[in-house]
Amino acid sequence: MGWFTAPEYWLTRLVFQRALAAVYLVAFLTAALQCRALIGERGLLPVPRFVARVPFKRAPSVFHLHYSDRFFAAWAWAGCAVSAALLAGADAALPLWGAMLLWLVPWALYLSVVNVGQTWYGFGWESLLLETGFVAVLLGNDEVAPPLVVLFLLRWVLFRVEFGAGLIKLRGDACWRKLTCLRYHHETQPMPGPLSWFFHRLPDPLHRVEAAANHVTQLAVPFLLFAPQPVATGAAALMILTQLWLVLSGNFSWLNWITIVLALSAVRLPGRPPPAAAAPPWYEAVVLVVGAMLVLLSRHPVRNMLSRGQVMNRSFDPLHLVNTYGAFGSVSRVRYEVVLEGTRDDAPREDAQWREYEFRGKPGDPRRWPRQFAPYHLRLDWMMWFAALSPAYAGDWFGVLVERLLEGDRATLRLLRRSPFPPGAPPHWIRARLFRYRYTTWGELRATGACWDRVYVRDYLPPTRLSAPAGPP
Template sequence: MDWFTVPDYAMSRLVFQRGLAALYLVAFLTAALQFRALLGERGMLPAARFVRRVPFRRAPSLFHLHCSDRFFAAVAWGGCAVSAALLAGLHDLLPLWGSLLLWLVPWALYLSIVNVGQTWYGFGWESLLLETGFLAVFLGNDEVAPPVLVLFPLRWILFRVEFGAGLIKIRGDACWRKLTCLHHHHETQPMPGPLSWFFHRLPGPLHKVEVAANHVTQLVVPFLLFTPQPVATAAASLMILTQLWLVLSGNFAWLNWLTVVLALSAVRFPGPASSAAPAPLWYVVVVSAVALLIVVLSCRPVLNLVSRRQVMNRSFDPLHLVNTYGAFGSVSRVRYEVVVEGTWDDSPGEDADWRAYEFRGKPGDPRRWPRQFAPYHLRLDWLMWFVALSPAYAGAWFGVLIERLLEGDRATLRLLRRSPFPPERPPRWVRARLFRYRYTTWRELRRTGACWHRTYVRDFLPPVRLEEASRSV
């Protein structure tokens, strides 16, 4: 069985497993702290209502067996506990079969959440975490050296993440071909970070260099992952540097960090090779079957990659085993933000005392500097960015959000950075207005201390009272 394992990658497996466990922990913590307002029994898109209308075969989930806020909390916090145990290395203390079962638990729990998460979990990094987590189940522990039939599928994921993103850019927005997209992206991206203002103010020629380097990293370097060492390590290291650059320039949940973790699995670290015993036959059979399954399921993602009608972030099976990825096939030139306000006044005219709700991550107060939240995922803030692009993204949840604000719902208010209205005294009226935001210039920043300048565009939602909110959007 010498062909089956690669002892030189023992440290790569260790680093990869610890990194993945840490990201699992962040994902479950995000679910535990946000689910009541988003998916709970009184959430904006209740999971219980979803499982009643969608059969198990289309969205496999534990919540088809039982769905309540208490059970959802148990799943989310249970996932946190298992992730913490994996981060501490508990799987290495178990027999090989026990390690596989332990890694299977967070994958099954998170699959259950994603498959009832609806719009709130419609991001590509959810499927990326599940696909990576599924392969991690079969990576083994200290009893055996890392199996090559898992390490190379991990590189296959990384290839599709990078190459898919590169293709969607070249095929999509012309500014990627003209090398000008970063003239806009840092300002219009979904959730800027604390350094995004400075990235935006870099010289134009440097922005073009950034785009050109991005094209090389995403369209050329991924092929080097499948070459012998040390070339594969060099390719993975270049991808890691690129992802860390993206971490500094914005907030993209755990997308960049998970890509880094995937790249680390392709790096051959210096150090002693594994001296583990040969892999047992049952393990070879199981891993070989999984590798064959990945090959079969890769057909549709590959066809999507080569198609002129390539789509981004699509799952082709309900278990999210092999998916297609991509980001920013088009880049917005102008940033719009929906600002939600409330008032206690009886009359909701312009002379009323309107007070704005402040979200945690999305821009609001022009003087408030963006914060770093990634890899933590602010789901409501991300959806608010989409709503500002088009009211069509508001769907069924935006009207419920307004209703919950008018009720002073505590779970919803906990999603926000600040509410000007205490839960026991909610506003009489709530409205939403659309503003155009742009970064201030150096001179404006020194004069006002504000990183944003905003201009009123139009009303997004006219003032509504509680009895009107459920049918407002």
Template sequence: MDWFTAPEYWTSRLVFQRALAGVYLVAFLSAALQFRALIGERGMLPVPLFAARVPFRRAPSLFLLHYSDRFFAACAWTGCAVAAALAAGLDSRLPLWAGMLLWLVPWLLYLSIVNVGQTWYAFGWESLLLEVGFLAVFLGNDEVAPPIVVLFLLRWVLFRVEFGAGLIKMRGDDCWRKLTCLDFHHETQPMPGPLSWFFHHLPAPAHRVEVAANHVTQLVVPVLLFAPQPVATAAASLMIVTQLWLVLSGNFSWLNWITIVLAASALALPSDAPSSVPAAPLWYEVVVSAVAVLLVALSYRPVANMVSRRQIMNRSFDPLHLVNTYGAFGSVSRVRYEVVIEGTADDVPREDSDWREYEFKGKPGDPRRRPRQFAPYHLRLDWLMWFAALSPAYADSWFGGLVERLLENDRDTLRLLRRSPFPPDEPPRFVRARLFRYRYTSWRELRETGAWWERTYVREYLPPTRLSGVAQRS
């Protein structure tokens, strides 16, 4: 009897690997289509400037050894191609060692991107993809049944994702303890989806049930992942249902989807494993065991943080992002603010000038425009605009660069937007930003006006600025 592997998880591994490859594909596609304006040579936070001040040991990355926009694009599109090949099952047609190397390629490429991504890549799901992607390297292919220790480590990641998120909520905003956070959250979350308006208008008792169910799923159910089957399958299934609820209620990039992928690895699905699977080769057992010991040792700091009263969320404790700590929404905003950016072609900017609004793809802007579904695709600028509205400090490093590029009608920057109000060859003379308070309309207001949002001017965020010098924000 093979003590090292679990053939009964053959189908679960297959589902996990193919789905993870799909997440990788979305992540690389997001990088390929957005990097030039964000971190490219002429981006808001250029990689070459970052590379000049950060040593390789702090942020291991191919792009600290060499950077050009062409090289970055080649790496990102290579990541897309490899992810697509993995989703199609190419790793199963290779020798075990070659399949492992193939899984290592997207991990190395995405690590290189994340470690130079700076603010644009400072999200928990980036580290989560890297941690899970590293484990996928050692999960094997059709030459061997799934290693028990790697399946355990995948559950260990899922446990930390859910339990860490549950703890930070209970320790954070008291609305989680009072079961009232979802009275606000569907309205104030970073990027609402097409159904978020309807979720917000659920009756108050339904919101209480949502929060209570969340606490059970994040603080009780994760422990059951380590119980015998079918209890572990039931626990993972509850997590999947909860994550699908979150998919429907908002745009959280691929956070929900990769959590679903993790949960799939714990499901006891009907197995179609061959009747006779060769025992794992000795070299494979040694490598997997050594990696498991390393990851268990690296778990010390994330666990210490998770049980600490001063718990922080979404932190990586090693430059390779091998074992991380997770959590989300320890505090919930009660009021939604949005930064609205406008430009004018007038020579002298006045209040009554012809100010035209830039439209973003995902973040709220035009009150009559219904929020769209973008997740698992990640609109990085839209997400950072949400943080900018919370406090100008969140945008100190990049907002001035954004305004400068809008004044130039920079093609790559405009591609991040839904619509620019100015023709490509006629950039605005001035750009300004204003802060508005947004709230969902009521059922009656929606019927009468067709508007999903009602917005109220709060204050100036950035005074009219011209290309000769970007003024300081107020």
């Protein structure tokens, strides 16, 4: 079938696949380095406890069959190794069927992680990576030209990411319709980056331009993805520029980068395609059957986008094949932060020597400037932002976090930037206090060197201690 392939997209496929492999690598690296403390046997939300109450059919994962911290670490590092091999082009050295199976491996490995990750893996970009990774299995390698059906499916995923996000903004918060959300967003976003202070201090008319440009990119431009070239390339380029603006303005894990990867699939890159054989019949059949299945499953996110009760970031099947996306349907006007403090004094009086725990990414010390972490995902830091919005977001893990800090648990302490107490001498008491944070003005920054100003609001958790002395961590 001559219509089946698009040889002119061979370089596009190559760039897309290598970029996707890089995102996979970051995702597996995040799991390998953090998940023992988060979902390990003594984690904040242990996998064994989760799989004991959630059946396999609701959350398919190899960890239903067996879990240990060592097995999980081997699984995550295996994902890193496969991702690195794909980044280096290992799929090009295999026959077509072998390349497809190799691309299926990181998807299956990561699916097992996401489906037991619970709160720590409840972010939209987890499902987005899985959906994109599954479609990428069908792209093949240089044995055949890129299939048009798969290129369409990738654009369809990108359309839903952008258009769904645009709709949720218009429906979710009046400040998006008034073009005023960016007055607050750079200051109140989950994890500011090193340039976020400067974005916040842009003149108000530029904030309005930002918001208006966002609406154009998310509500109008996505339809142009399905236009003939070079219009589709232009639409994808606008999306890439918008995502790079977001990369500069904050730390959004790999959300921006996986969106850029998807946009690359719509860009027609120049270059003469290498000779390729005609697509074998079995390959055409697999692509068409799976493609039809994905289009059929898409009815769920389409209904959601058209609904007045549109929801963000939901999977409609346990394999995360087709999902709905969206971000910042509402924007906080005020930033709150939970600050954890400990003391080794015997009594938790106000005049005790309280020392503050420092997180890697979330604001703490007002003089400490935010750093760039994305695309790496600091999961605990992100959830601490949600915890500050409402204790309901932290009800199933915050108490365990405090317990682990009181024990001086080494795995938990490795999630932090700095603990004021060594593992062998944990605090006797820990308390949590809620502060209101705001960016300093230009004058305050010059005078104090602090990018944040904070004001105590109330106690978040009163001084707490272990009921029995902690044993060796």
